[in-house]
Amino acid sequence: MLEATIDQSLHNKVPSLKFGMISYHHIAIGASPQMIQGRIRYFQEVLAVSLEEKEFTDFEGIAAWRDVFKKLGISASRYRPSHEALYRRIKKGDFLEAPHSAIDLNNFFSLEYQIPVGIYDTTHIDGPIQFKMGDAGESYDGLNGRTFSAEAKLVSADNNGPFGSPIVDSTRTSVSADTTEAIQIFYLNPNLSLEEASQLLERAAQMFTQVHGGVASWKLIDV
Template structure:
């Protein structure tokens, strides 16, 4: 499975980049106490930070709002997923444990201030592309709605759009039955390549420590 960044996205967002990780033979289950503890403690610390700061004082949220604007998405109506997480924490509506893959995904999204998607690779077909969506691109999302992804950044396979730094699809969600997965880190465009690779590898290593299996990663730039 290969992934590419489309020209229509690269032309609108200079230096757009992602971290791309593939996992094989993983075991997803209830999060170990270490993961649940880290997620809870980080949210509690972030809550006090958010009492003194605006959301746009966080570089990742500020940059992802700008990226949405550059691609034609109103970030006040369709918020980057990381901003949605931060808004929950600001209201003390803390994220509850779901399972190890989602909990770790949310932890790193909060930590790195970027949207991160994790997807069941067995639900995907063919090679992948990240592009600006058109009118046919829509899907039932994890937010419980059918989401039109027109003029929004989307990840797509041969069967259509399945993910986005806004909201991901039901079709490719990871469950405790998932054995093979991919993870897309929608990086800050300003992140230097060397730092982007270190960040992506760090995430992969912790994921493998929790879930077993094998992994490989790459960083792509538009």
């Protein structure tokens, strides 16, 4: 398991901020099983109906992360937390189609737990990992096809700089069907208790390995 720390400046602004990290070894990524595809599709259909009657901020996880962005000085209207962006797609009827099973489950966890979740190929991470605010001039090629300016944004970084964020992740550490070693980062709802956060990570790890095989270990980073 890679070491991970939270920069003290983040705790000063959001004392309850916490992250979860699951490390996967010897996994096999491919097309999602029909059962998983059906479950994810049904979840999105139910969510779409709910979104017809609710505002985005009626969802506690979206409201919580908007508050985190506000406290960190990030504009939540200009830079959407990734889980809110997924909710907005579904509200428009643009249901999520993933290229493989790892992204399918990553999206499902993000929707179900109402938090940003990222999955990364461990072989492209030069640890340790630090959760911090991006420095001036830091940027990376985002999975959305655009250059992401990490400056003054919450990011996950290794020795080579930022590679992920609760906004958009980098192409440098993206997973593919060839990935066998991965880590998943959960940008947890700060309102969760440590027990609730631990249970969430344990459930996610079990579901992921049921689909992909391999072994998983997880830890909570809150200091």
